[in-house]
Amino acid sequence: SQQGEEDPQALSIQEGENATMNCSYKTSINNLQWYRQNSGRGLVHLILIRSNEREKHSGRLRVTLDTSKKSSSLLITASRAADTASYFCATDGEDKIIFGKGTRLHILP
Amino acid sequence: GAVVSQHPSWVICKSGTSVKIECRSLDFQATTMFWYRQFPKQSLMLMATSNEGSKATYEQGVEKDKFLINHASLTLSTLTVTSAHPEDSSFYICSAVDGHEQYFGPGTRLTVT
Numbered sequence: 146s147q148q149g150e151e152d153p154q155a156l157s158i159q160e161g162e163n164a165t166m167n168c169s170y171k172t173s174i175n176n177l178q179w180y181r182q183n184s185g186r187g188l189v190h191l192i193l194i195r196s197n198e199r200e201k202h203s204g205r206l207r208v209t210l211d212t213s214k215k216s217s218s219l220l221i222t223a224s225r226a227a228d229t230a231s232y233f234c235a236t237d238g239e240d241k242i243i244f245g246k247g248t249r250l251h252i253l254p
Numbered sequence: 255g256a257v258v259s260q261h262p263s264w265v266i267c268k269s270g271t272s273v274k275i276e277c278r279s280l281d282f283q284a285t286t287m288f289w290y291r292q293f294p295k296q297s298l299m300l301m302a303t304s305n306e307g308s309k310a311t312y313e314q315g316v317e318k319d320k321f322l323i324n325h326a327s328l329t330l331s332t333l334t335v336t337s338a339h340p341e342d343s344s345f346y347i348c349s350a351v352d353g354h355e356q357y358f359g360p361g362t363r364l365t366v367t
Contacts, residue, residue: 187358237356244290244299246296249295
């Protein structure tokens, strides 16, 4: 089962621009996490935001969480070619992590 | 952070055979592990929750007789794909729970010919 829905499904931007990805979910959560996955590889954990937090930063990453709207956004600033990957949000309802459909981000040189 | 390994990292098998994938927590004990499946260009779909010493809990639509899960110790869970078919070809990822944190393995790519 999937809980999160990301949009856009795919995003292409120029290197140096900012990339914003959104995630919506359906049920109550304790935490929401964002992961990155390079093609054919495993998951890389990016950031976790708790349900009582509204915003969190980590390097070039900024995550927001709006529990009233059941949505989150991931902002990557000053994008680099190495940021090309798929990005997934994951929520932890019912003691198991459920992933959204993901956004495929492509950074153009 | 904690480390979770999977073995093998990739496997090719013939249709009709069975394949076992191992998931190990290397530096912590995990009473709960999860198994996910990911088809190309899709997201991770939770298949089952593996609990040490008890039966696995399967998600709706996942055949428990086809995907056998054994969590015999606190550091090892195995997923056996029985009578594999080409449509079972996928990327299988496990995760293990350490306290409130969940750590993912690097994945196993299964190709059934």
